Amino acid sequence: MKVTDAAVRSVLISALVALVLGGVGHAAGENVPVPKEYGVYAKTDRGLTRIVSNIVYDEQRVYYVERSNPVSFPLNGVQYFIIYGKHDMQYLTLNNMKPFQMTGLGVRRYMFGLEIGLDVRKRSDVLYTVKPKGLFGRGYYALWINDTAWDFIIE
Numbered sequence: 001m002k003v004t005d006a007a008v009r010s011v012l013i014s015a016l017v018a019l020v021l022g023g024v025g026h027a028a029g030e031n032v033p034v035p036k037e038y039g040v041y042a043k044t045d046r047g048l049t050r051i052v053s054n055i056v057y058d059e060q061r062v063y064y065v066e067r068s069n070p071v072s073f074p075l076n077g078v079q080y081f082i083i084y085g086k087h088d089m090q091y092l093t094l095n096n097m098k099p100f101q102m103t104g105l106g107v108r109r110y111m112f113g114l115e116i117g118l119d120v121r122k123r124s125d126v127l128y129t130v131k132p133k134g135l136f137g138r139g140y141y142a143l144w145i146n147d148t149a150w151d152f153i154i155e
Helices: 005-028
Strands: 039-044 047-051 053-055 057-059 062-066 071-073 080-084 093-099 109-116 118-122 127-132 139-145 148-154
Touching: 039 071, 047 071, 047 148, 053 062, 109 139
Parallel strands: 071 148
Antiparallel strands: 039 047, 039 080, 053 148, 057 062, 062 109, 080 127, 093 109, 093 139, 118 127, 139 148
16 A cells, blocks of 8 residues: 555644644643632642632721731742632622721731732632733732632732
8 A cells, every 4th residue: 555645744734633623622621620628729830729818898988908927929829719619709809909007906907909800710610710811910919709808929
């Protein structure tokens, strides 16, 4: 049986098309790790890091949090966030935090600053991935839904 150049080309083109389409299909079905417990997590190179929730206070229509040892990540360390649990995602925002007045006991307060654009993808009824549009700079940030904020620092 004699193999022609046309047959070799068609096999190579078919293999190339399958490789490209297979890569696109794999990216679309991105394998998102599912945490063991409900909560908010940051996906980093080392795995998942849980972000502890914080209470949002309202003082004369100024919304703020009292900073209490938020988790820190290196610059470019966070790939995306995972929100696992039942939340009203239409009210989710990502904000940078700005210094606000201190309490009488010297506890620092931070108010919510500008909202940062988000790409939110629903993976199941209780699993969402959240990725900021654009790059993080160094600073203090919070994911905010209703009366709960998950604050963290990018160093």
